[in-house]
Amino acid sequence: MSVSIGSKYPGEREGQSPSSLPAPALSLRGLSVTLGGSAVLQEISLDLAAGEILALTGESGSGKSMTALAIMGLLPEGAATRGDIMLGDTRLDTLTDPQMCGLRGRRLGMVFQEPMTALDPVMTIGAQVMETILIHRALPRAEARIRAAETLARVGLPPDQVPPTRYPHELSGGQRQRVVIAMAIALRPQILIADEPTTALDVTTQAQILDLLTDLVRQEGMGLLLVTHDLAVVAGRADRLAVMQAGRIVEEGPAAALLAAPRHAYTRALIAAARHQPVLPPRDPGGPLLQVSGLRRHHALPRAHPFAKRRLFHAVQGVDLQIRQGERVALVGASGCGKSTLARALLGLDAVQGGTITLAGHPVLAGRRADPDQRRRLQAVFQDPYGSFNPRHSVGRLISEPFHLLPDPPQGAAREAAVAEALRAVGLSPDHARSPIHAFSGGQRQRIAIARALIIRPDMVIFDEAVSALDVRVRAQILDLIADLSRSHGLAWLFISHDLSVVRGIADRVLVMEAGRIVEEGAPARIFDAPQHPATRALLAAAPHLPDPAG
Amino acid sequence: MMGYLLKRLASLAVSLLAASLVIFLVVEVAPGDPASFMLGMNARPDTVAALRAELGLDLPVHLRYLDWLGGMLTGDFGISYTYRTPVAQMVADRLAVSLPLAAGALALSTLIALPAGLIAAARRGRAPDMAVMGATQLGIALPNFWLALLLVLLFALKLHWLPAGGFPGWEDPAAALRALILPATALALPQAAILARVLRSALLDILAEEFIRTARAKGLSRGQALLRHGLRNALIPVLTILGLQFSFLLAGAIIIEQVFFLPGLGRLIFQAITQRDLIVVESVVLLLVFAVIVVNFLTDLAYAAADPRLRHRR
Known part of the structure; x- marks a missing residue:
């Protein structure tokens, strides 16, 4: 099952010899944590070998992140731990904080969920990677700078494209997550812990970051503890899978086998929820409700210098769109494609630079006292x-x-x-x-x-990434609820998501958006089974999916 | 960066011009004729008229404004109505006291506030934090003139370490510095209390940020993460307060100048106002406005230096 390049003496990567019985690089035995009197982790036992990917999954509050933080010794103040945490031959749970500081960043690396806030905004990315090196190695700064640039290149940020002198705010979310990974792997730790590393990214970027992590683990022989709530992310990447519920591990085993034949009821419920498609009641759409033609939205970019010509960013470039009474439409696209800008224009929140929007025959205008009668026809639910x-x-x-x-x-x-x-x-x-x-x-x-x-x-609701932040089981319930609203309220909707797999069961018609334009449109079955446009194919390829159930 | 600088300089010039106009008009509409005030109640009308002509007060308003503004631009601040000496000289004499006093008070307050804020944030909720919070509460509550009196009682009257007041002039730099120690301390302590509290709360906000946890995951200790990643991120609110404090200290030291009998700018304005020495009032107020605008300008530059995200602001 797992390809383990085990080292008998963790910390000494040179002189690795293939061993028949690789000692686990990381091992938890009966780890329990209480926080403020309540048990958050109970009797957690896990092993992670070098070069192995162990996925830790479960819903919010199940204790996944707490397990990660317990290993790093970064639990919130007031937490009490019991049990053993072994990193190779080193027992971590008895170390003092100064001793842990010597291990963190050197033998243990961690990547966090939110790349937007995980980097120091006032420090260049090169300096932040260099810091990891300088904390643990007495190197001249020039040499550390070279090592940092090499590490950034290793994670896909070559100096000629993304110079180390950049600041975090000049990078995209995916690039920032690469910087966070570079900081964590700069000293080739034995264990890399990634806590929901792709949850905040769109599916295309998510696939790239997961590929990068997998490559690093396989090539550098690191053990990866991948914490995620998304079972589809785990499928096909993790060697082993541990499912957590309410602070306990309820099931653990080889990932492929466990996903194909889950034994525990909770695991089965999670997998069912992840596969869940709501059932839309059949409906014959009525007359036209929302009419959009030639819609354009752009905003000015900062000038390069005071006398430079102002450049424009075209967020929406000529979108035509019709939604009929009671019709259920989904809009998908990678982040930055203009989905949300379009939604804001439809809601009359922003002025448009060209084109028209009419709702039930009346124009939708931004600004000065929009007609309340118009407003009440269209409502929104946000992420x-x-x-x-x-x-x-x-x-x-x-x-x-x-x-x-x-x-x-x-x-x-x-x-x-x-x-x-x-x-x-x-x-x-x-x-x-x-x-x-x-x-x-x-x-x-x-x-x-x-x-x-x-x-x-209202006649229509815009759901803008309305289920993206939810756990799988809750997501399935909310999707069912939305589907029911079609039955009970005859509602029309525009369901916006970056994740194609979510929209399949929630729409009669799917629109795919790329770079401000709608590039493909069709029934969900057609879009999913015979995608025409490269953007649609890329979205489909990137979307993580669970293997079909066994039998 | 050059474009940002040019834009800021242009707005600085416009602000100054607007300020000069407002100051001139306010002083114009204020009741009281300097000439009759100088000559007393029993002066004969023709004497007053002659003096008005001599002072240029009989000229039309717009000419007087341009005359005054042109003079300010060339360094000629006019002649004081009451003292008959050049205003520029009077202001220079007073600045020799006020500027070192303000700068000293600011430096002292920063030196006290920086470690106090850092310690309080690092030891949140424990004894050092409570000590700092208690002391700063007291520092904010105490009026600085009362603090000044206490300092005089202790260090001048009881211990005889420092003079109780007066200013010997800069001919004897050591004596001049000694004369400024107590007033600078009285000014600095309440400011330090405010600054320490602002720094503490800014640091506590930063410490909850995720990049601090990332820094800890790299192997930095709590204290190192605070110093390397916390302090610089907490600088923006601190710089704001520092900018405000310097402007305040420059002219707002009038009560402390009074307590220590220091010939500073604050007392100059006060005297000029009571004596209807309008030309002095106008010049000194414009000078202070200039100082405030320049300090704000420098604060903005410091923001951009501290936070790269502000460098590309439109």
Whole structure:
């Protein structure tokens, strides 16, 4: 199963000899962690050999990240650990922090989820990689600088294309994640821990970063602990797979076998949720609802110098789009293709530079007092269930916000009844109206966001990456909920996602966008089975997918 | 960077021109005629008229404005109505006290605030943090003139280490410095308290950032991560406060100047206002506006130096 280039003496990479029984490079025995009196990890036992990829998966709060941080010795203050953590012959859990500092970055490397915030914004990327080297090696700065540039080239950032003198804000998300990886592997650690390294990236970049990590592990003989909530990411890459639930490992084994024939009910539920496709009720779309023709949006780029001609960035370049009453449309594309810019224009949030948008026959105009009657026909649900609510308001008040668009908003008992109905429509209890928003989980918040969009009975809702931040099981539930809304509310929607695999069951028609244009359009089955445009093929190839169930 | 600099310099010039106009008009509409004020209540009208002509007060407003502005540009600040000496000379004499006092107070407050803020952030919630927070609370609450009096009581009257007030002039630099120590300290301590608190809270925000965790994963200790990645990222709010404090210290030291009997800028303005010495008021206020605008300009440059993301701002 796993290709292990084991070293009997971790830390001495030279003189490796193939061994019949490779000692695990990293080994956890009965690791338990309590934080503030509650157990977050219980009796975790894991082995990771050199050159092996072990995936640690489970839903948010299952303890995946805590396991990673426990190995690094970076648990939050007040955490108490029990059990053994062995890195080769070194027992980590008894080391002091100064001793751990000598190991972190040298024998243990870690890559974090969010490349946008994992780098120091005021330091060049070269200096940040160089820092890892200089902390542990007494090298002249010039030599460390050369080593840092080599490491950056190794992760796909050659100096002639991305000079080490760049700052993080000058790089894309994928490039930043490469820098984070370069910092972690600069000293060729025995163990690399990657905590959701691609969750914040779009599918195309995700595939590239996963390829890079796999190459590094195979070529440098590192052990990789890949923490991810996405089973599809794991499939085909990990040698072994461990599934966590509520602080315990419920199932562990060779990845391919485990995915083909899961034994534990929780694993089966996760896999089913990841494969889940909602069932859309058949519908004959009615008359035209949204008409977009020749839509153009551009914004000015910073000038190179004060007298330079201002250059324009064309985010949306001539989009034509029709959505009929009750029609369910998906829009997919890599990040930066103009999906969200288009959505903002449709919602009347930004002024457009060309083209027209009409909703039910009336033009959608940005700015000065948009017609409330128009506004209430089109509502939106956004990606971040945490950032899209005012934290000071109760759920009832948040949900009834769009009532101000009505000429005669319901008051008193009628208002409460409407709130209760909206909550029931999204599978929540009317009692939740009085609770503050912080009492709800991510999935519940997304339900509340949908309730807020539904309360004034719009004709259409724009779902902008509305399920991208959710765990697989919650995602499946929300997709089912959206599908139900077609039945109960006759709703039309534009479902925007960077992930093709998500949109398959949620649309009658799929639009593929690239560089500001819609490049392909068709029924989901046609798009998935016979993609025409290279952009569509690239998206399909990059999208991680689970192997078909055995039997 | 050059373009940014040119743009900033142009806006600096426009701000100064606007400020000069506002100052001139405000002083113009303020009641009180300098000539009659100088000559007293019983002066004969023709004497007043003669003095007005001599001072140029009988000229039309726009001519007087251009005359004053042209003079300022060439370094000729006019002649004080009351003292009959060049304003430029008076201002220079006062700046010789105020500028070292402000600079000294700023340096001292930074020297105190930097380690205090760092220690408080590094030991959040523990004894050192509580000590710093308690001391800074006190420092903000105490008026600086009262602090000044306490310092005089202890170091001048009781211990006789330092003079209680007055300024001997820079002919004897050692004596001049000694005279500025207590006033600079009285000015610096409350400012240091504010600065330390701003630095602490900025650092605590930064410490929660993910790049600090990345730095720890590279093998930096908590303290090293704080110094190498925390401090520079916390500089923006600190620079903002420093810029504001310098402007304040330059002219706002009037009460401290009064307590220590120092011939500084603050007292010059105060005297000039009470004596309707309009030309002095105008010149000194414009000079202070100039100082504030220049300090803001330097602060902006410091922002850009501290944070690369601000260098490409449109």
